Amino acid sequence: MRRLADRLGSGVMSLYWHIDTKEDVFDLALDAVLKYRGFSQTGELGEWRAEVVHMLEDWRVCMLRHPWSASLLPSRALGANMLRRLELLGSSLSRAGVADADLNVAIWSLWNHVLGATVTRASFDLSDEDKAAAQQRLTHLSERYPTIERSRLLLENDWDGTFRKGLDFLLDGLTPKL
Template identity: 70%
Template sequence: MAAKRSGAQGKRSQRMGVEPPPQPNSEPALSLDRIVLTAVELLDAQGVDGLTMRRLADRLGSGVMSLYWHVDNKESVFDLALDSVLGYRGSPQIVGAQDWRTEIIDMLEDWRASMLRHPWSVSLLSSRALGPNILSRLELLGKTLSRAGVADADLNVAIWSLWNYLMGATITRTSFDLSGGDRAASQPRAGEPYPTIERSRLLCDDDWIGIFRKGLDALLVGLAPSQNRSLK
């Protein structure tokens, strides 16, 4: 009988040394990496509901059940795809010379951009466990905040607040992108009892990144000690 581990991965990786024949024509043989990569492609193209095991197998030129050798179930495909997309290579060489404030802002903006590049990742991230890439980002965030002078007692509040803000902003951005038509249509309705919303054209404002930056700035003002706020 077959072994079929239950952990995360690593079934055919120990076949080191001799690689199987490169299969001159046709498909290049199934592998976890290829599955995850194709899953990301499919998610990018068709969204969360567009990823089915059948379609995934079709794209890979394999039978559906062959996937289940490399992968526990569909959920784990989501997990692997999500993790593969959220890596942060940062700017570690230049890091340290920078202001802590711009360092945090850079990292969070990169995070946001990564998620927006793969909009399905946002909804998945909020319902799945934290992978190593995510934990690394949180660690970097905590370290930078600490270096900026945030007391240990306030550290969790600061980290979670930034996390919450980032998640909310990104989710809102993607979901309003989808239903954009409705939003624009629902805004300028006159006679409705939303005068303030209408006046500020809240639902028409599409300067997403500007709003994100300004709100982030405000949050950092409230979170970090007032020191260290001389030059911008």
């Protein structure tokens, strides 16, 4: 709070006129990060899939731009912008023909994909020294974890591609075939 006040050129206690508690700052910050400016591309009306992909990728990018946002997510209530994204996701899937009975599973599976990918990615945004230590530890244990080692799962993974492929797969499977 002291550092924030300094940055704003104000006294510390002035902040507390506008917010009740430090947690509120986190709530507001997270919500600000998750603001969605909508579908910029001039796609066809009814192009639900492009819109969903755009929104979900944007979601992930927004959070990766501010790595602290991932660590704020657990045990925090849903902000307005997150609700908006969930609503957009749900209505798109519904329009795409997902049955009501499957809607929750579809929404949450896609959301889990974004969230999991974000948090996982954040775990690998280590400082250089931590990264070196992890490298050290992993090569040392490579014979104990042959599959991880062989698949280059941890240190040299193409996170963007993995996310995109998984997303495509989920959308292929969760929505009815045409």
